[in-house]
Amino acid sequence: MIPYLLEIGQALLALLLAPGLVGFIRMVKARLQGRRGAPLWQPYYDLHKLFGKEAVVSRNASWLFRFAPYLIFATTVAVTMLVPLVAAPLPLDAVGDLLTVVYLMLLGTFFLALAGLDPGTAFGGMGASRGMTVAAIAEPTIALAIFGLAVGAGSTNLGQIVAQTLSHPGAVINPGHLLGFAALFIVTLAETGRLPVDNPATHLELTMIHEAMTLEYSGRYLALVEWAAGLKLLVFFSLLANLFLPWGVATALTPGALAIAVIALIVKLALLGLAVALIETRIAKLRLFRVPELLGVSFVLALLSVTSSFLLR
Amino acid sequence: MYLRIIFLGMITAWIVGAIASLVAGKGVIARGGAALGAGIGSAACLLLGVTALVTGQSLTFSLARILPVSGLMLRLDGLGSFFLVIIGLIGLAAAIYGFGYGANYEGRYSLRMAGAMLNLLLLALGLQVMADNALTFLIAWEVMSLSAYWLVLTEHDRAETVRAAVWYIAMTHAGFAALTSMFLLMAGGDLTASFEGMRSNAAALSGGLRNVIFVLALFGFGSKAGIVPLHVWLPMAHPVAPSHVSALMSGVVIKMGIYGLVRVTLDLLGGGPVWWGGVVLGVGALSALLGVLYALMEHDLKRLLAYHSVENIGIILIGIGAGLIFHSYGLTSLAALGFIGGLYHTLNHASFKGLLFLGAGSVLHGAHTRNMEEMGGLIKRMPVTALCFLIGAIAISGLPPLNGFASEWLVFQSLLGGFNIPKPEVAVMMPVAVGMLALTSGLAAACFVKAFGITFLAIPRSHEAEHASESPFSMRAGMAILAFACIALGLAPFLVVPALGRVLAGLGGLPDTHPAFTLELSLATPGGASRVSPALLAVGVLVILGLMPLALRALRANRRLRVSDSWGCGRIGQTPRMEYTATSFAEPLRRVFAELYRPTKELTIDFHPESKYFVQSIEYKSEITPWFEKYVYEPCLWFVRLLAVNVRHLQSGSLHLYLVYVAIALVVLLISARW
Numbered sequence: 001m002i003p004y005l006l007e008i009g010q011a012l013l014a015l016l017l018a019p020g021l022v023g024f025i026r027m028v029k030a031r032l033q034g035r036r037g038a039p040l041w042q043p044y045y046d047l048h049k050l051f052g053k054e055a056v057v058s059r060n061a062s063w064l065f066r067f068a069p070y071l072i073f074a075t076t077v078a079v080t081m082l083v084p085l086v087a088a089p090l091p092l093d094a095v096g097d098l099l100t101v102v103y104l105m106l107l108g109t110f111f112l113a114l115a116g117l118d119p120g121t122a123f124g125g126m127g128a129s130r131g132m133t134v135a136a137i138a139e140p141t142i143a144l145a146i147f148g149l150a151v152g153a154g155s156t157n158l159g160q161i162v163a164q165t166l167s168h169p170g171a172v173i174n175p176g177h178l179l180g181f182a183a184l185f186i187v188t189l190a191e192t193g194r195l196p197v198d199n200p201a202t203h204l205e206l207t208m209i210h211e212a213m214t215l216e217y218s219g220r221y222l223a224l225v226e227w228a229a230g231l232k233l234l235v236f237f238s239l240l241a242n243l244f245l246p247w248g249v250a251t252a253l254t255p256g257a258l259a260i261a262v263i264a265l266i267v268k269l270a271l272l273g274l275a276v277a278l279i280e281t282r283i284a285k286l287r288l289f290r291v292p293e294l295l296g297v298s299f300v301l302a303l304l305s306v307t308s309s310f311l312l313r
Numbered sequence: 314m315y316l317r318i319i320f321l322g323m324i325t326a327w328i329v330g331a332i333a334s335l336v337a338g339k340g341v342i343a344r345g346g347a348a349l350g351a352g353i354g355s356a357a358c359l360l361l362g363v364t365a366l367v368t369g370q371s372l373t374f375s376l377a378r379i380l381p382v383s384g385l386m387l388r389l390d391g392l393g394s395f396f397l398v399i400i401g402l403i404g405l406a407a408a409i410y411g412f413g414y415g416a417n418y419e420g421r422y423s424l425r426m427a428g429a430m431l432n433l434l435l436l437a438l439g440l441q442v443m444a445d446n447a448l449t450f451l452i453a454w455e456v457m458s459l460s461a462y463w464l465v466l467t468e469h470d471r472a473e474t475v476r477a478a479v480w481y482i483a484m485t486h487a488g489f490a491a492l493t494s495m496f497l498l499m500a501g502g503d504l505t506a507s508f509e510g511m512r513s514n515a516a517a518l519s520g521g522l523r524n525v526i527f528v529l530a531l532f533g534f535g536s537k538a539g540i541v542p543l544h545v546w547l548p549m550a551h552p553v554a555p556s557h558v559s560a561l562m563s564g565v566v567i568k569m570g571i572y573g574l575v576r577v578t579l580d581l582l583g584g585g586p587v588w589w590g591g592v593v594l595g596v597g598a599l600s601a602l603l604g605v606l607y608a609l610m611e612h613d614l615k616r617l618l619a620y621h622s623v624e625n626i627g628i629i630l631i632g633i634g635a636g637l638i639f640h641s642y643g644l645t646s647l648a649a650l651g652f653i654g655g656l657y658h659t660l661n662h663a664s665f666k667g668l669l670f671l672g673a674g675s676v677l678h679g680a681h682t683r684n685m686e687e688m689g690g691l692i693k694r695m696p697v698t699a700l701c702f703l704i705g706a707i708a709i710s711g712l713p714p715l716n717g718f719a720s721e722w723l724v725f726q727s728l729l730g731g732f733n734i735p736k737p738e739v740a741v742m743m744p745v746a747v748g749m750l751a752l753t754s755g756l757a758a759a760c761f762v763k764a765f766g767i768t769f770l771a772i773p774r775s776h777e778a779e780h781a782s783e784s785p786f787s788m789r790a791g792m793a794i795l796a797f798a799c800i801a802l803g804l805a806p807f808l809v810v811p812a813l814g815r816v817l818a819g820l821g822g823l824p825d826t827h828p829a830f831t832l833e834l835s836l837a838t839p840g841g842a843s844r845v846s847p848a849l850l851a852v853g854v855l856v857i858l859g860l861m862p863l864a865l866r867a868l869r870a871n872r873r874l875r876v877s878d879s880w881g882c883g884r885i886g887q888t889p890r891m892e893y894t895a896t897s898f899a900e901p902l903r904r905v906f907a908e909l910y911r912p913t914k915e916l917t918i919d920f921h922p923e924s925k926y927f928v929q930s931i932e933y934k935s936e937i938t939p940w941f942e943k944y945v946y947e948p949c950l951w952f953v954r955l956l957a958v959n960v961r962h963l964q965s966g967s968l969h970l971y972l973v974y975v976a977i978a979l980v981v982l983l984i985s986a987r988w
């Protein structure tokens with residue numbers, strides 16, 4: 001019973017932390033740029049405000065537009081129960097592996113893109129088209145990074161991968177592991193709509209990807225989509241943190257180990273958030289048609305990672 | 314005994330259906346007769362396949378006892394029963410759907426021919442997978458190809474249809490020639506030799522001969538399955554056929570290529586050297602990627618789906634190729650996993666592609682066009698079609714929890730086993746295939762966002778789309794059957810996979826893997842390495858979806874909803890011309906893969922004669938280069954034409970000259986016989 005409660009607790013923790021992570025990145029970015037910026041908990045205020053507002057829906061939109069935010073949110077919450085955030089292996093490990101996690105999030109992107117097309121505006125279509133392009137081109141890198149991790153662990157199940165790395169700490173410094181981390185980091189930037197692929201801070205017409213798809217959403221729908229986007233960021237960060245550097249993840253379900261795991265998770269997320277904020281301050285957005293080159297680089301890194309794990313086995 | 318009765322019922326129903334259609338000729342009776350025969354026959358076919366799979370029985374049948382012919386042999390084994398399930402499932406849906414769809418043809422095209430040929434096609438398919446010697450196999454193959462040819466020609470008064478049918482019949486006969494020579498080589502010249510005999514002889518054949526047989530099999534079966542570069546007929550022929558026939562052709566007929574390839578390479582030849590698997594894997598990966606890339610550029614809904622058939626045949630062949638590679642290294646449980654992934658995807662592709670073609674037919678029925686740029690907003694006018702098409706779109710994109718995900722997951726898992734291969738240069742093929750498979754599935758998702766979004770969402774782009782109406786009950790029922798199959802096959806891989814393990818047991822020395830896959834809710838690869846459970850996943854997502862309204866209420870979320878205009882940057886009034894089109898949706902990918910597409914642009918601007926600041930009209934044309942048509946088939950056609958022109962000199966029309974030819978031929982024959 002307790003492991004299942006832990007699953008629910010883990011999902012609630014993720015829900016609670018996700019807006020804070022977004023706020024933290026924005027705050028660090030503002031400081032790095034010499035601004036004071038909004039407080040850390042501004043995203044929580046925003047969500048509260050959005051939930052309190054009435055929703056306006058385009059008269060051209062169908063039921064799919066109103067259903068999509070619920071589905072996107074539900075799939076992302078389901079993903080947080082599959083990913084080892086604080087403990088591994090969890091009882092739901094057998095329900096979905098790393099491939100399931102990736103394809104569940106692609107299901108969310110699929111519906112978000114359809115919702116972008118539904119109101120029939122030019123912006124929505126533009127966002128949907130670009131979003132699906134980026135998602136499609138990022139897909140091979142993700143699959144290869146999974147492959148690289150699975151070669152080591154002999155399984156694509158997340159709990160097994162974490163357990164394998166914990167029992168063979170030396171594997172962390174082998175080239176396959178490091179290259180895989182670099183590849184997945186680039187993909188994380190693309191999948192979660194960060195610079196240099198997409199700019200989360202802009203509503204400038206020609207550069208939007210994610211923001212263009214959500215442009216017609218308001219009220220509770222927008223709140224759900226934004227919250228899910230924050231959750232997705234958190235999931236990708238925790239995959240990076242806990243699959244490649246699993247220390248801190250509780251393997252025994254004692255209160256002490258769990259407390260350490262929560263603190264370790266927050267520290268890791270903060271470090272990755274800091275890195276992303278630094279990158280977003282240092283570099284400019286790429287032109288849309290340069291993005292495939294960046295993703296091509298990540299693909300090559302992932303391929304090298306897999307090949308070296310093959311040869312060094 | 315049961316099997317025999319079901320089998321006879323199935324054959325009788327199809328024959329009666331064909332005759333009824335021929336006799337009645339037209340009207341609701343002809344449509345009803347054809348649909349009833351095809352439907353009952355297909356239901357019996359489904360029942361026969363499932364019963365044989367569950368009980369593990371086989372059935373041997375000698376036609377000599379009923380028909381005064383010798384040399385025809387039928388035998389039903391596990392692999393055949395599995396394909397009977399595919400034929401029965403899609404045949405049933407297509408038959409029911411065809412009853413309503415055929416009403417369009419009333420008075421315009423021959424329902425007599427369409428109904429009779431539909432039943433004949435199903436009959437040929439059913440006998441195809443039960444054939445137990447080369448002669449039976451080849452006859453069923455040819456009947457299948459010819460009846461499909463007549464079905465493609467149903468709308469015979471369009472130039473496009475005739476051209477497609479000619480391409481189809483030419484390609485299928487090139488394949489048939491390859492298959493005939495393959496069987497002649499394998500059976501040592503005797504086409505009535507049984508498959509059992511070939512199986513035991515196969516090991517005695519020389520390595521070179523086996524390689525020749527394999528290449529002929531790949532060409533012959535590949536031309537039917539539509540592998541790249543033999544796929545060119547497929548996007549022409551499948552869209553012009555009546556939609557329920559398109560569903561049957563894309564869902565079932567091209568799968569006979571897969572059936573034949575597995576039957577010959579794995580079962581009859583008992584596997585081969587590594588390069589066989591490597592070639593199949595390479596061809597599969599290439600077909601998958603090129604199929605989806607060309608699909609992205611299509612705006613004709615049915616052509617788009619036809620290109621996706623090329624893609625999915627590729628995914629199936631990736632699984633089978635990986636299986637053959639593992640088989641040649643003696644890694645039998647991994648080999649079984651690859652074959653299971655490939656065959657499971659065969660069943661899944663049949664159900665979702667059948668569903669999508671039926672959906673496209675329903676759109677064609679409602680909006681009278683196949684051009685996506687003239688559609689839009691159909692989700693409000695055709696809600697059932699839209700929902701069914703959406704289910705098919707999610708399934709074909711390989712997204713959980715539907716069936717495309719389950720089989721692609723298995724193919725991924727078999728490729729992940731690649732590190733067990735001792736030779737690194739072979740093992741490295743596996744991650745490359747993983748990358749190509751992942752890119753394919755990502756692009757497929759993008760393509761189906763386009764296909765569903767442009768067709769069904771937003772504002773109607775034409776008058777027809779604005780006044781579209783939902784299809785009749787029979788068509789909706791046909792779609793519902795396949796939509797249900799997509800969901801059920803996705804949620805219950807734990808039932809399908811052990812059955813497939815049993816089907817493969819014994820073929821080419823594969824072990825019986827069905828005990829390795831447990832009948833628990835979660836599906837594990839052999840040895841329990843990776844586990845997944847789409848059913849529990851679906852339950853989980855549904856529970857979360859159900860809890861969300863409660864949670865929103867607890868959060869005191871505002872529940873008011875106001876319907877208003879879309880945000881138009883301050884501009885009032887929104888027209889369909891402001892929407893994204895299918896072309897513009899695919900534009901970023903067209904640019905990314907410009908090296909492949911080599912798009913040509915043509916821009917004509919018509920200025921006002923007084924001033925070039927006033928534009929009167931703009932015409933923009935853009936086309937992509939059809940590589941295979943241009944660089945492979947055009948030289949072939951050029952050569953054949955050259956040959957034909959030269960042969961014409963022999964044909965003077967003079968009787969005397971022909972008599973001389975006959976005399977010369979006779980003398981040459983006598984001399985060569987004497988020799």
